[in-house]
Amino acid sequence: MTANHTTAESNNQNISVQTLTQFCDDYLSASVFKDYAPNGLQVDGGRPIQRIVTGVTACEALIDAAIADNADAIMVHHGYFWKGEPAPLTGMKGRRIRKLMQHGISMIGYHLPLDAHPITGNNARLADMLDMTITGALYPAESHPVGNIATCTPQSADSLIATITQALGRTPLHIAAEYNSSKDAENNRPIKRVGICTGGAQDMIEQAATMGCDAFISGEISERTTHIARELGIDYFACGHHATERGGIQALGEIVAQKFGLPVTFIDIDNPA
Ligand SMILES: [Zn+2]
Incomplete structure (x- = not known):
């Protein structure tokens, strides 16, 4: 404590x-x-x-x-x-x-x-800690959306793992976007557009993929999240519900x-x- x-x-x-x-x-x-x-x-x-x-x-x-x-x-x-x-x-x-x-x-x-709060919200604070800039909402059609899209300096998954580990004091669980071979070239792109929603928001990963994110960051992971990340070609970082x-x-x-x-x-x- x-x-x-x-x-x-x-x-x-x-x-x-x-x-x-x-x-x-x-x-x-x-x-x-x-x-x-x-x-x-x-x-x-x-x-x-x-x-x-x-x-x-x-x-x-x-x-x-x-x-x-x-x-x-x-x-x-x-x-x-x-x-x-x-x-x-x-x-x-x-x-x-x-x-x-x-x-x-x-x-x-x-x-x-x-x-959701744009300054003191969990998503805003996490984006700040990871040197990311929030540019929009994951669900822009909703009147009070929870979940954001952020941009960062283009970086590899390893670099983002290091940033998250430093910011939160724990190593995230990373699922690489690797299964869909037709997306190989795309998957090897540097991460620069990231979906963020803290806590138990792992099922927003599909929306993050729909919104063209290279990666999605949340707290928890489910068994299905691994397959979704691989098949939709989006890196997933489970950073801890509490930690995020x-x-x-x-x-x-x-x-x-x-x-x-x-x-x-x-x-x-x-x-x-
Ligand atoms: Zn929570």
Whole structure:
């Protein structure tokens, strides 16, 4: 577990959880996204906010770290109440929420809005870290698309592997675009147009190929992704769900720290997946 303190000028300021959530809702245009979980305030801890902890996922380890840090709110990318999950507050789900409530800690989650934001979004942050420039959307016809197309200095797959390893602190799993021999010449082209969508977006690889990308970068990989990459002639880089989604919530925490002058600490609960 590592902690990154983004502490603005220390003072005794506090804000209401509604003020904090409204600011983030507006900043991320949260209401325009159709999502798999509610965005914004998910658990109201019932007290003013003086200290904030951010993290990728609102797991019990992050809650324990927030308690140890005397935080009043946790802000995450992966919150609770996902579509299709059992509703009762029992077992693991009940334990997490009980702990938050007992300690008066609010939990605020932003999923797709935090993937998509052009500055603090996970995709934007990842593109920045990889020295890439976002030039468009993977699904340009959608009104609020998630997933981007970026350009980079023309480079080999090996060079991109090195860049990703350096930026994220872990080596990506690379599937070379090699199967379709009629595309050999094309496949040996340097990578310069790249589809990016963090997390579990491996199935967007077909759209990236349709949009003429040389490569697609995401977090996870499925068995089928390998065949799709090879047969569509597009390099695939699985860089880790967690590893590709640390950027957005950290960036949002920095915006909040600046806006309200509150201490915000990013706590990374290590996750190899
Ligand atoms: Zn995710």
